[in-house]
Amino acid sequence: MIRILAIETSCDETAAAVVEDGRRILSNVVASQVDLHAQYGGVFPEIASRAHIEAIVPVIEQAMREAHMGYDDPDAVAVTYGPGLAGSLLVGVNAAKGIALGRGLPLVGVNHLEAHIYAHWLNVTDDDAATPSLTFPPSAEGTDRETSPPQAGGIEGGLEFPLLALLVSGGHTELILMRDHGDYEYLGGTLDDAAGEAFDKVGRLLGLPYPGGPSIQEAAKGGNPAAVDFPRAWLEDSYDFSFSGLKTAVLREVETYSTPPQGQLLTDLAASFQAAVVDVLSAKTAQAAEEYGVTGVLLSGGVSANTALREMTTERVSVPVHYPPPFLCTDNAAMIGACAYRRFIAGERAGWDLDVVPGLRLV
Numbered sequence: 286m287i288r289i290l291a292i293e294t295s296c297d298e299t300a301a302a303v304v305e306d307g308r309r310i311l312s313n314v315v316a317s318q319v320d321l322h323a324q325y326g327g328v329f330p331e332i333a334s335r336a337h338i339e340a341i342v343p344v345i346e347q348a349m350r351e352a353h354m355g356y357d358d359p360d361a362v363a364v365t366y367g368p369g370l371a372g373s374l375l376v377g378v379n380a381a382k383g384i385a386l387g388r389g390l391p392l393v394g395v396n397h398l399e400a401h402i403y404a405h406w407l408n409v410t411d412d413d414a415a416t417p418s419l420t421f422p423p424s425a426e427g428t429d430r431e432t433s434p435p436q437a438g439g440i441e442g443g444l445e446f447p448l449l450a451l452l453v454s455g456g457h458t459e460l461i462l463m464r465d466h467g468d469y470e471y472l473g474g475t476l477d478d479a480a481g482e483a484f485d486k487v488g489r490l491l492g493l494p495y496p497g498g499p500s501i502q503e504a505a506k507g508g509n510p511a512a513v514d515f516p517r518a519w520l521e522d523s524y525d526f527s528f529s530g531l532k533t534a535v536l537r538e539v540e541t542y543s544t545p546p547q548g549q550l551l552t553d554l555a556a557s558f559q560a561a562v563v564d565v566l567s568a569k570t571a572q573a574a575e576e577y578g579v580t581g582v583l584l585s586g587g588v589s590a591n592t593a594l595r596e597m598t599t600e601r602v603s604v605p606v607h608y609p610p611p612f613l614c615t616d617n618a619a620m621i622g623a624c625a626y627r628r629f630i631a632g633e634r635a636g637w638d639l640d641v642v643p644g645l646r647l648v
């Protein structure tokens with residue numbers, strides 16, 4: 286039995302978790318800074334870094350307490366070292382080093398993008414749903430554990446490689462072929478804005494609260510996705526994406542109204558924008574799944590919490606489409622623990638010179 290204390294501070298969530306054998310969540314604490322950044326309509330790096338410094342110790346202590354563990358008990362300490370905001374990453378990396386060095390524990394450095402994919406290996410039980418482990422839930426979305434049934438055991442539950450990961454977050458949009466644990470091939474990615482970034486920017490244009498993703502999903506309820514035929518950048522013969530033209534098209538549309546869109550008009554705009562993003566993401570995912578003969582698709586990252594994306598991808602892809610419950614789609618430390626477990630059992634250890642790599646890539 287291997288228990289890993291995992292720490293995540295790459296963006297605007299201060300998170301710590303204890304994960305057993307890469308699958309069982311013993312604790313999962315997330316302190317979201319969403320309210321702090323909402324007034325700026327996006328993450329303010331200086332403020333994020335300062336907020337991590339304030340939250341990191343109480344968050345780690347709570348994760349340890351909920352896992353009923355002392356600091357000598359974990360088998361390793363894992364931490365996200367990139368990609369992300371340098372000042373934010375530094376807080377987690379230094380906290381992890383401090384605990385590991387102080388207690389003589391091995392240190393494992395984790396790539397945040399890989400960890401989003403490893404959220405699929407976590408078991409989600411009724412127990413997790415019952416544990417009040419999210420101290421400051423990122424949003425109502427973050428605590429909604431009903432929309433996705435627990436995935437019965439990921440790979441060990443009967444799935445096999447190769448798998449296709451659609452990684453859609455605030456900073457990334459990539460299609461990745463996963464041939465085995467740690468064996469990735471980059472098939473394509475965004476040439477400009479990430480999908481989550483597009484949701485956040487369009488959310489701002491529509492006057493919706495930050496972050497735009499959950500706000501647009503909520504605003505789009507009851508809307509007509511065909512009300513406005515927003516452009517889709519198909520970028521034929523590639524698995525690349527582009528969302529900046531779509532963002533500009535929404536801006537142009539909004540500019541045609543004399544007052545900010547409200548009511549049914551706002552609902553229709555949100556639904557039409559969401560449909561345009563989901564259309565391209567799901568179509569390219571379906572095409573790649575077919576071309577590479579994968580056994581399943583892993584929707585990963587914050588945007589994979591999007592219900593329309595889940596539904597449309599499931600409809601279009603001929604193999605099973607998996608998505609973690611929303612609280613494991615957005616940033617959390619349980620996924621860092623799941624990913625670190627694979628690295629740890631493969632013998633990987635970080636040195637005391639582990640540094641942050643804000644531009645770290647998966648492949």
Ligand code: KG4
Nearest residue numbers: 454455456481496498499587588591615616
């Ligand atoms: O993975 P994540 O929590 O952080 C990064 O690693 O970036 O992703 C955050 C992104 C934000 O852009 C947010 O607007 C988006 O995920 N997001 C959503 C939804 N929930 C979060 N986008 C669309 N629909 C959602 N329900």
Ligand code: ZN
Nearest residue numbers: 454587615616
């Ligand atoms: Zn993330």
